[in-house]
Amino acid sequence: MQYNFDEIIDRRDTGSLKWYYTDDTIPLWVADMDFKAAQPILDAVEQVVQHGILGYTKPTDALYDSIIKWHGSLYDLQLTKQNISFSPGVVPSLALMMNVFTEVGEAVLVNDPIYTPFMSKVEQNGRKLVLSALKEVDGKYHLDLADIEAKIIEHDVKLYLLCNPHNPGGRVWTIAELEALLAICKKHNVAIVSDEIHQDLTLTGHTFIPFLTLAKGYEHNVVSLTSMTKTFNIAGIKGSMIFATDEALVKKISQQQHLNDEYELNLFAYRAMRVAYEQGNEWLTQALNYIEANIDVTVQFLEKYLPKIKVMRPEASYLIWVDCSAYAKDDQVLYETLREAKVELSAGFKYGQEGHLKMRINVACPRVLLLEGLNRMHAALGVTATSS
Structure with missing residues (x-):
């Protein structure tokens, strides 16, 4: 079957760790995907429930x-x-x-x-x-x-x-x-x-x-x-x-x-x-194709609009590690600047000393949400870029 990874599923008010916000923040942080699971898995879980014991x-x-x-x-x-x-x-x-x-x-x-x-x-x-x-x-x-x-x-x-x-x-x-x-x-x-x-x-x-x-x-x-x-x-x-x-x-x-x-x-x-x-292999193949396209979109966007960000293109996963040192001098300020723009990434300093002024972006989401998050990144950091 063909899966629709562009589908936006509202995860607010579900207890979701990723979507815990009360506002319209775009979460591109914790490592889970905003994609519906493979239908055979959903069917199997439903069958367990229907069995009743x-x-x-x-x-x-x-x-x-x-x-x-x-x-x-x-x-x-x-x-x-x-x-x-x-x-x-x-x-x-x-x-x-x-x-x-x-x-x-x-x-x-x-x-x-x-x-x-x-x-x-x-x-x-x-x-x-x-x-x-x-x-x-x-x-x-x-x-x-x-x-x-x-x-x-x-x-x-x-x-x-x-x-x-x-x-x-x-x-x-x-x-x-x-x-x-x-x-x-x-x-x-x-x-x-x-x-x-x-x-x-x-x-x-x-x-x-x-x-x-x-x-x-x-x-x-x-x-x-x-x-x-x-x-x-x-x-x-x-x-x-x-x-x-x-x-x-x-x-x-x-x-x-x-x-x-x-x-x-x-x-x-x-x-x-x-x-x-x-x-699950059919779902996984389609998901990886979509994720790779999202990685391309992200790399191209950052190259065009935030060119001083250094992007470490992943060889696996949907997580992109980026160096934002050209746009900030303080880890907490960088993190809060992005949060104030209502986009949340994973703060690099939590991953050790080598994470200084770096951020981790989760791109496993519908493309329209990813682009909105990237635009918010640009709005938050773009002014800094042009003045530096």
Whole structure:
């Protein structure tokens, strides 16, 4: 079927985190899409309700098969039922991994900039946060492998939290980059947890490589985290997966999950996950085409009307990382200036020191809303541009 991604669905007064405003602010911030979910998923959820009994539910063999087939066919990631654990979300899984791989007080390395919970969960769980800044070359981020190894040695790092595809920069790390990182971590016996939640949103011309496919001989120290929720815009259902292929590691993860009874999903999540992987590909293909067109629109608009903004074109996802340093000198002032113009972006300083005077734009919305948001950005910053 043909989906209509231009349809505007009013999300105000629904409890939506993204659309919490009481005015006409255009939200281009938190990472969910303003697109109706795939019809097979909506039908499946409705069928669960119509059945009428919303009781305790466990994952079925058909669900496991759908996960195994999706990841095997798209990414050559060979999984078995035993390799798959369920979790309420990737962020809870990041916190869980602190207890799987480290002790209180030990060092955990993350890149800067990075999705905020990578930093907050390390510190909230009593671990030592170590940052390695990404290097920006030719408009995109690169891993600073020399700095990563130096920080590992200096701080006796036990765990590396990787974000692939990267949020907020949109990089899809290449196989050469991932293999170089793996070699460093193996050399110093550092565990690797790879957040791969944006994997299915990889854009044209780029190839996503699951870290586990490279980890032969080091599987006891590698875990991947992913979910169908970002892919199919069903984040409110809650549900994610933990992939590990080493038997002893799987057992340790299970033991940690059972400490807090965080190993089950609700019946809607199980059902939606299975149907998404079995029948969601048509919707996803169309959504990605629309998103790529929105990325083009955004890049072209900024080049024409706010040319001093430096745009980091994403290789995956619907999030665009932009450098607004030519238009402001203070992070809070930049954020508030845009909010006063009734457009909200994600403030870059929340992603680490390297987010100074940067913003993250979510373009996964009907084009008319995106253009209105961009015009408000121009109204807020354009005067500054012409006077600078």
